[in-house]
Amino acid sequence: xxxKTPDIIPFTSxxxxxxxxxxxxxxxxxxxxxxxxxxGVHFPSQGALEIFADHGAQVDWETETVRxxxxxVQKAMSTAPRSxxxxxxxxxxxxxxxxxCSHLCTDGTGVHVVDLETQEMRAxxxxxxxxxxxxxxxxxxxxxxxxxxxxxxxxxTAPLHQCHAGLTSTLKHVRGGMTVPPQLAPYVVEMAMTVxxxxxxxxxxxxxxANICTIAPLSQDGHGIETxxxxxxxxxxxxxxxxxxxxxxxxxxxxxxxxxxDAEVVSGMVLLQLAYPGAPVFHSILVSxxxxxxxxxxxxxxxxxxxxxxxxxxxxNVPSLGGARVSGDAPDIGWQSGREGGFGSAxxxxxxxxxxxxxxxxGSAMILYPEQMILDYEICQFAYDVLHGFEFDAADMALDxxxxxxxxxxxxAQKHTRKHIRDFRLSPLLRxxxxxxxxxxxxxxxxEEFKRLDEAHHPQPLPxxxxxxxxxxxxxxxxxxxxxx
Amino acid sequence: xxxxxxIRFKSHRGVLSAAELxxxxxxxxxxxxxxxxxxxxxxxLRVFAEHGAQVDLDGQIVRLSxxxxxxxxxLAPRSYVLAGRAEGTDLLLNGTSSYFGTDGTGTLTADFxxxxxxHSCKDDVAKMxxxxxxxxxxxxxxxxxxxxxxxxLASLHEIDASFNNTVKHxxxxxxxxxRMAHYAVRMAEVVAGDRDSLRARPxxxSLVCTIAPLAQDKHGIEGxxxxxxxxxxxxxxxxxxxxxxxxxxxxxxxxxxxxxxxxxxxLMQLVAPGAPVFYSLCASxxxxxxxxxxxxxxxxxxxxxxxxxxxxxxxxxxxxxxxxxxxxEPNTWQLGRDSVYTALMVAQAGADLAEGLGMVKASTLLxxxxxxxxxxxxxxxxxxxxxxxxxxDSLAVDVIAxxxxxxxxxAQKHTRRRVREIWIPELTxxxxxxxxxxxxxxxxxxxxxxxxxxxxxxxxxLEEAAQAELQAILDAAGRELGI
Numbered sequence: 001x002x003x004k005t006p007d008i009i010p011f012t013s014x015x016x017x018x019x020x021x022x023x024x025x026x027x028x029x030x031x032x033x034x035x036x037x038x039x040g041v042h043f044p045s046q047g048a049l050e051i052f053a054d055h056g057a058q059v060d061w062e063t064e065t066v067r068x069x070x071x072x073v074q075k076a077m078s079t080a081p082r083s084x085x086x087x088x089x090x091x092x093x094x095x096x097x098x099x100x101c102s103h104l105c106t107d108g109t110g111v112h113v114v115d116l117e118t119q120e121m122r123a124x125x126x127x128x129x130x131x132x133x134x135x136x137x138x139x140x141x142x143x144x145x146x147x148x149x150x151x152x153x154x155x156x157t158a159p160l161h162q163c164h165a166g167l168t169s170t171l172k173h174v175r176g177g178m179t180v181p182p183q184l185a186p187y188v189v190e191m192a193m194t195v196x197x198x199x200x201x202x203x204x205x206x207x208x209x210a211n212i213c214t215i216a217p218l219s220q221d222g223h224g225i226e227t228x229x230x231x232x233x234x235x236x237x238x239x240x241x242x243x244x245x246x247x248x249x250x251x252x253x254x255x256x257x258x259x260x261x262d263a264e265v266v267s268g269m270v271l272l273q274l275a276y277p278g279a280p281v282f283h284s285i286l287v288s289x290x291x292x293x294x295x296x297x298x299x300x301x302x303x304x305x306x307x308x309x310x311x312x313x314x315x316x317n318v319p320s321l322g323g324a325r326v327s328g329d330a331p332d333i334g335w336q337s338g339r340e341g342g343f344g345s346a347x348x349x350x351x352x353x354x355x356x357x358x359x360x361x362x363g364s365a366m367i368l369y370p371e372q373m374i375l376d377y378e379i380c381q382f383a384y385d386v387l388h389g390f391e392f393d394a395a396d397m398a399l400d401x402x403x404x405x406x407x408x409x410x411x412x413a414q415k416h417t418r419k420h421i422r423d424f425r426l427s428p429l430l431r432x433x434x435x436x437x438x439x440x441x442x443x444x445x446x447x448e449e450f451k452r453l454d455e456a457h458h459p460q461p462l463p464x465x466x467x468x469x470x471x472x473x474x475x476x477x478x479x480x481x482x483x484x485x
Numbered sequence: 486x487x488x489x490x491x492i493r494f495k496s497h498r499g500v501l502s503a504a505e506l507x508x509x510x511x512x513x514x515x516x517x518x519x520x521x522x523x524x525x526x527x528x529x530l531r532v533f534a535e536h537g538a539q540v541d542l543d544g545q546i547v548r549l550s551x552x553x554x555x556x557x558x559x560l561a562p563r564s565y566v567l568a569g570r571a572e573g574t575d576l577l578l579n580g581t582s583s584y585f586g587t588d589g590t591g592t593l594t595a596d597f598x599x600x601x602x603x604h605s606c607k608d609d610v611a612k613m614x615x616x617x618x619x620x621x622x623x624x625x626x627x628x629x630x631x632x633x634x635x636x637x638l639a640s641l642h643e644i645d646a647s648f649n650n651t652v653k654h655x656x657x658x659x660x661x662x663x664r665m666a667h668y669a670v671r672m673a674e675v676v677a678g679d680r681d682s683l684r685a686r687p688x689x690x691s692l693v694c695t696i697a698p699l700a701q702d703k704h705g706i707e708g709x710x711x712x713x714x715x716x717x718x719x720x721x722x723x724x725x726x727x728x729x730x731x732x733x734x735x736x737x738x739x740x741x742x743x744x745x746x747x748x749x750x751x752l753m754q755l756v757a758p759g760a761p762v763f764y765s766l767c768a769s770x771x772x773x774x775x776x777x778x779x780x781x782x783x784x785x786x787x788x789x790x791x792x793x794x795x796x797x798x799x800x801x802x803x804x805x806x807x808x809x810x811x812x813x814e815p816n817t818w819q820l821g822r823d824s825v826y827t828a829l830m831v832a833q834a835g836a837d838l839a840e841g842l843g844m845v846k847a848s849t850l851l852x853x854x855x856x857x858x859x860x861x862x863x864x865x866x867x868x869x870x871x872x873x874x875x876x877x878d879s880l881a882v883d884v885i886a887x888x889x890x891x892x893x894x895x896a897q898k899h900t901r902r903r904v905r906e907i908w909i910p911e912l913t914x915x916x917x918x919x920x921x922x923x924x925x926x927x928x929x930x931x932x933x934x935x936x937x938x939x940x941x942x943x944x945x946x947l948e949e950a951a952q953a954e955l956q957a958i959l960d961a962a963g964r965e966l967g968i
Contacts, residue, residue, distance in 0.1 A: 338821025396736030
């Protein structure tokens with residue numbers, strides 16, 4: 001027996017905001033083109049350098065730096081698809097990234113977990129990845145599972161085990177590809193192919209996508225880039241994620257940080273288009289600030305990054321991943337996490353990123369408190385209710401009812417009230433009372449709800465043969481990891 | 486120098502379409518014409534009758550024709566000044582800036598020393614006025630709690646404590662009745678200097694609540710008429726509760742609230758044509774399980790934002806409800822979450838004024854440090870609203886070129902110059918403690934910030950003669966009212 005996975009609910013919003021003017025966007029893109037042309041990006045990969053050289057980019061073999069002329073950037077980017085599908089186990093979990101709606105994703109990849117049983121903080125494990133995937137499988141607003149923590153109990157093959165835990169624990173799309181030693185990347189592709197059914201099915205409805213982090217400023221990771229080429233060859237959609245930090249790895253101004261991040265992301269996308277024209281790619285920039293007094297990392301700076309990065313992605317005519325971020329810097333659950341989640345969620349409907357939200361982690365994406373997912377989810381449900389706006393018709397004004405009641409009376413006894421008063425969604429976490437009538441802490445209610453889902457929700461497993469095949473692939477990957485170490 | 490930092494969104498965004506707005510306005514006109522509003526005041530009924538409204542003297546119900554409504558409303562000014570008593574404290578309400586103020590008026594205070602909850606007093610009003618005077622998020626001051634140690638004269642003592650402890654504009658929400666309003670007008674005159682200055686740059690405004698559904702309070706409306714005649718801006722706040730005092734639909738609640746507010750503003754224009762008025766609609770929802778009052782719910786935010794649009798459609802400034810959540814405790818996840826929404830939405834819709842910083846438990850309990858939490862959320866909104874400039878220095882292509890791939894920006898002059906322009910939320914990202922010292926939790930840090938203000942900030946005092954005159958007015962009020 002297994003639990004049915006509810007249909008996913010995307011965010012559609014009448015409130016999308018275009019913060020940057022066309023002229024500002026062109027200035028930003030102009031900055032990116034200049035940086036790519038005049039400064040270049042470091043690509044420590046022989047393969048990548050050869051692809052660039054073959055297509056007429058200016059390659060400095062010694063410094064491994066590539067300068068890409070604007071025409072080549074434009075030509076390569078013109079083959080990147082504006083819209084494509086991220087597949088789920090069933091078609092009802094497929095996400096068409098075409099700008100018509102936003103899909104919420106989990107945040108990743110933390111390293112600390114507050115244990116569900118002991119409440120002590122410990123290193124994250126594969127079972128945490130699987131448990132969070134199962135719980136998110138039950139939450140309809142979540143469409144896209146990014147393994148939330150690292151499978152640290154698996155050492156060098158941790159990323160493959162995260163992918164495995166995701167694919168076996170949820171029917172939703174999994175961000176299963178990440179930077180691994182390039183020799184291990186084919187095993188990730190094989191796992192995806194096993195779940196999809198065939199190489200062709202993998203291309204049509206890829207059950208995983210990949211994320212490759214760039215290195216600010218203006219650099220790529222050698223393994224990351226070579227892994228991305230393996231994924232792209234198989235048709236696995238790949239996002240490049242730049243994480244410039246204003247003041248240390250990027251200029252201390254928002255447009256400067258965007259320019260650095262954009263140049264990194266675009267250089268990666270250009271490479272994939274040159275190697276595999278038409279490869280599905282998406283654009284992702286998460287900007288942070290170096291705290292000038294401590295050198296610390298501040299991810300919640302009040303700038304409308306989400307809107308600007310989404311606009312930039314769409315200006316390059318590719319989907320956007322990231323933007324609004326419900327997770328924040330708060331080290332624990334409290335006012336700060338509520339505040340940060342409140343801000344992040346309010347931006348979801350405004351930014352129009354295809355994949356967004358990044359729910360469920362604390363401490364700048366380092367710490368997983370299981371109940372935080374339920375709290376963040378509630379915040380997003382709230383944002384969904386608020387920012388869908390009014391569904392308004394003339395009957396809503398209830399003129400006859402008002403007339404019937406008249407001045408100085410009340411509406412408690414009206415049929416109209418009985419009919420409509422339950423239309424409003426009341427939070428299941430707030431205003432709950434214990435047996436003595438005292439208000440309960442929402443956090444405690446959230447933990448209870450998490451435990452309930454953890455116990456009750458067991459999504460349909462993969463077919464037995466597929467599970468066995470995945471195990472064989474993992475075992476082979478382990479042997480390969482052993483060999484290359 | 487007083488620093489008031491309003492929120493300025495470059496473009497505004499509401500929740501009602503033009504057609505939806507028109508539908509509510511037309512429904513409101515129908516309610517005003519056919520159902521009417523209760524005005525339990527002989528004077529108000531007389532004024533309405535004199536201007537051709539249909540008055541039912543027995544039921545004290547006034548029905549207003551659409552022509553009378555639109556004609557009267559056309560006299561209300563869209564733009565005017567709420568004045569402070571120091572340079573840089575005047576608030577021009579013209580739709581370009583959202584000015585925020587404190588929340589009020591509670592009856593309980595978590596004692597400044599012991600933290601125990603007790604009845605609020607005049608000294609609380611004074612202390613929080615000093616804090617408000619310091620914070621750049623606060624543009625005007627509502628006495629946050631009731632001066633219950635002064636009984637029936639509480640409202641005047643709240644004004645006295647406010648005028649004496651902040652140079653910012655003061656808005657009373659508790660002065661009721663014509664006689665009390667006259668004393669308040671005299672106090673405002675003392676601060677303004679004379680009657681003409683009071684009209685030109687009123688240091689006091691007043692807010693009066695209507696009673697849902699479709700009724701006015703006798704003392705509230707009679708006080709409002711006295712204020713309007715003296716040139717003191719008067720706002721009306723409707724607080725329909727969806728499901729009990731309003732229909733169980735957002736559209737119905739907006740219609741009921743809108744009708745109450747418009748009927749009161751029409752009366753002001755009939756009494757004192759051109760009187761500065763403002764509009765305030767704050768909805769809530771009945772909890773069908775308990776009969777309780779719910780503030781932190783999406784429909785409230787939507788209705789409050791719609792209220793901003795309705796006010797501007799009538800061509801008057803608005804006071805929007807923001808912050809002021811129903812959570813009973815500061816520093817909780819719920820409060821952090823809830824506080825974000827209202828302020829963001831009403832400022833984005835272009836609210837001229839918004840109240841609400843500093844209280845918990847649905848505006849009934851003053852926890853002194855709460856205002857520090859709200860202040861931080863406020864500034865986050867403010868900076869978000871400013872957006873970014875994409876100029877050459879910001880884009881910094883030359884700096885990036887100098888640093889090149891795999892370098893860092895720590896040693897760049899550009900970094901030194903620009904990194905400190907970035908506002909860092911102090912409460913959530915505190916300075917590290919000295920070596921070996923623990924970092925206090927966020928609530929203690931908020932409290933320490935508040936205590937620093939109380940210890941160090943001394944607002945510019947009123948002239949001694951003015952202080953004495955205010956006291957003389959309070960004494961006279963006590964004598965004349967037999968208190």
